Amino acid sequence: MTNWRIRDFHSADLDGILHLWETLKAHNVEPVYALSEVLASCEKDHAVVAVQGEQVVGAAVGRAAHDQGWIVFLATLPEYRGRGIGTSLLAAVENRMAPHGLNKLSALMPESETRVEAFLSRGFALKKNLRYFERTIPVQRQELGALGQLGGRVLARDLWENVAGMRKEKELLERRLVLPLAEADLADEFGVVPPRAVVLFGPPGTGKTTFAKAIASRLEWPFVEVFPSRLAGDPQGLAGALRETFLEIAELEHAVVFIDEVEEIASQRAGDPPSPLQGVTNELLKIIPAFREQPGRLLVCATNFIRALDSAFLRHGRFDYVIPIGLPDRQAREAMWQRFIPAAVVDSVDVELLVERTEGFSPADIEYAARSASQRALEKAVYDDGGLASGGEVSVREAVRKGPSTQDYLDAIGDTRTTVSAEVLADFLEDIEALGRV
Known part of the structure; x- marks a missing residue:
């Protein structure tokens, strides 16, 4: 268990930042940015510190300009290295900068600095012959408004790794879904059409929602959950609200769209006269083909009762895979x-x-x-x-x-x-x- 924590920078932490700076210099590491720049950014830009008790043991400082963000300082006391503090600091400062709608986050590190694991674990790419780190922000600034309206969000990068066990299911999802979507150009060379829609089915509590979120995290795509129960109160009715929601999702460049308990809106159609939900099922069956024509997105539907789904819903051409998520081995x-x-x-x-x-x-x-x-x-x-x-x-x-x-x-x-x-x-x-x- 960790006995350190991450929090926002306070003015009283300046001495701690100075100590970190002096420790770097003592170990023959010459920071790229001047001390005055780092201290100024601490006060007016974005800074977080790692503390044990009241001692500052690490810090990260970031600066945003237009759609570009920079990490201007990252340091951890030598005796606290190897504990994941640097990675946590980078994650925290990136979260503080997210409202700027950045599409790139970069860092310049001195050539003598060899501790680059924190950057690599956060998805930065090391540029050859340079200590220059760059990471593409998955959601563009112009998309933030639309994503917020939909209640969507970008999930933490480590959700996939945090799915404990379930190796068989993870390997299947990695091969069938993540690989062709993350490596679309390579998939195209092999004639593989990336999946557009899948159904996860299994008993309650087996982690279907967790897997859907983990897929979005693994791809670094926004996660948008559609709640039919919330749409039901829309003046245009559930079917109309569902159609409007998917039109708004089409404005996003990438998205993992999740519908839980999909049997509530895609159950077997039967009876005369037709039930009110039959119109909703019909609308969803129309939406899916249009959704499949849009690259850079994946529809994940989850159900505890796959037998209750309408037979037309599961046909080939609508869903690429129908994947069981069972009890853990x-x-x-x-x-x-x-x-x-x-x-x-x-x-x-x-x-x-x-x-x-x-x-x-x-x-x-x-x-x-x-x-x-x-x-x-x-x-x-x-x-x-x-x-x-x-x-x-x-x-x-x-x-x-x-x-x-x-x-x-x-x-x-x-x-x-x-x-x-x-x-x-x-x-x-x-x-x-x-x-x-x-």
């Missing part, structure tokens, strides 16, 4: 537990036993059990084991250091009601055979 469950158990106690917890006991758990179930165990352990440490409420002299901080134990996790697992029943899982396996298309 043993490897995925282990990765999730490793992620949720605090680093301070993970070595003392029987992770293998937790993995075994959570077979049949969805990712949401595992997260709930992990957080429940942590909450119970916290309450027990503070109130029941010589903590404040029992009149003991143990401080809250000392008590909490114990952290959750294996038994705490097992108790939480035993009290967790799983999302996916045996019947639902059996239906899902049948749906993979009958409707899956990968």
Whole structure:
């Protein structure tokens, strides 16, 4: 667990910036920008600091001009390097500069500076024979207004890496979706038509929404979620509002468009007279072919009940793939537990036993059990084991250091009601055979 944090620069941090500057000089690193420029940008442009307690242990300073942004200073104390602080500082200062609508972010570093990992991990490209870093901002300035109107956003770059486990699903999505979309020119050379629309299906809580967001993060495309329930109150009706929304999405250069629980607006059409939702289904079936004609975008629909979808909805030509997202396997469950158990106690917890006991758990179930165990352990440490409420002299901080134990996790697992029943899982396996298309 990290014991440092990132926050905005305060005037009282000037001494900390000066100390970082002097530390660079002491290690024979000559900053590109003069100290006066860095200090001026701290006050009037964009600056963030990493602090441990009240000590400034790192800083990043950025300056924006028109659609171009520059990192004018990035430094971390030597004893704090290798902890990901530089990457976090770059991410934070970029977020502060985002309202300017930048389409390029660059950095000049002295030739003697060899610690470039922070820039590379943030997507900058190293220019040959130069310490010049450049990153293309995925959303152009002129698109920000339209994206804001749609409620869309650009997600963090690390969402894909943060999807714990689920290696099989991630590899499939990487190969089928991300590769041909991210490398469109290369795909064209091989005669591959990039996908335009996919359906993710599976039991509740298996991470379909998380995967949709991770795909957008991996591509660095804006993520726009369409909520039919919100559109239903539009004066022009749900069908008209849906059509208008997709016309607005067409104004974006790139987009991952996500519709969750799509069965609500694309269910089987039947009955006489037709139900009001049949008009919505018909409108969506018209929208998809037009959407597919536009490059640089991907429609992701998710459903827990793929059998409820209209048969015309899943036909070839509308959706390129119909991909199952199931319960996590043993490897995925282990990765999730490793992620949720605090680093301070993970070595003392029987992770293998937790993995075994959570077979049949969805990712949401595992997260709930992990957080429940942590909450119970916290309450027990503070109130029941010589903590404040029992009149003991143990401080809250000392008590909490114990952290959750294996038994705490097992108790939480035993009290967790799983999302996916045996019947639902059996239906899902049948749906993979009958409707899956990968």
